[in-house]
Amino acid sequence: MANLTITASQVQAVGTLPQIRRVASVSIPAGSAVYITTSDQWALAQCDGTEDEAGIQGIAVASSATGQPALVVPAGVINLGAASGVVSGAVYVVSDTAGLLMPTADLTTTGWYSSIAGIGGPLNTFHVLPFASGEQVP
Amino acid sequence: MADLNVVSSEVIVPEDSLQRARPSAATIVAGDLVYLMAIGEYGLAQCDGTAEEAAPEGIAAHDAAVGQQLLIGDAGIITLGATASPSVGELYVLSTTPGKLMPEGDLISGNIVVFVAIGLTSDRALMRIVPSGEALP
Secondary structure (H helix, E strand, O other), X not given: OOOOOOOHHHOXXXXXXXXXXXXXXXOEOOOOXXXXXXXXXXXXXXXXXXXXXOOOOEEEOOEEOOOOEEEEEOOEEEEOOOOOOOOOOOEEEEOOOOOOEEEHHHXXXXXXXXXXEEEEOOOOEEEEEEEEEXXXXX | OOOOOOOHHHOEOOHHHEOOOEEEOOOEOOOOEEEEOOOOOEXXXXXXXXXXXXXXXXXXXXXXXXXXXXXXXXXXXXXXXXXXXXXXXXXXXXXXXXXXXXXXXXXXXXXXXXXXXXXXXXOEEEEEEEEEEEEOO
């Protein structure tokens, strides 16, 4: 399989959701999985770096350049857009490509961290349920 | 002269001036001036439209597509970027182009005067938004 192909302009929060604001330490497109850096800023999560980098905290729901504030949904339902290819019922994890999401089946390489981002819903919706297990693929 | 050529990725709005997020009614990029629409969403402000459109609440702190939440700031030292290159001491006002800033000298008769910022350095300005509600005679 492959990473979800999320188009930033298509990402929408569904209804009113809590959103956490921090400064973006890198350019963060809407739909990206993010973690908190040691300087308390958002950065793009990835499963093949450090445990901290795999520590997903939520999904960005607007796009921000470096140094700009970024809004992140830590839990709830968002829409990833028609281009995303999200599959209802499928579980998605943090990808080895920074900020992206992939199906659990793609978590195949020894040493990659298993960090659940959420579960696909109908009509391109996505249940944000971040869980950074800290466990690595054996 | 012309509108400031603000590149959204170069814009940094002061953190302590950020207002609560509201949905965007249009595609808005960092550095755009926005007003609060009657429906509670942000739209692009301009000086040659309605009185509502010429009453900006602040400047977008990041990019937002239609329906996405947007944070804005309304005061303090804003980084507009080296591309925008504001002139030191120049007064900038709301433009006739939705969301943009232009030098005060570009206002023409009928435009509503909205003071936005004064150039501080080659990439920064002191933002203080003052919607006068008055049109240039």
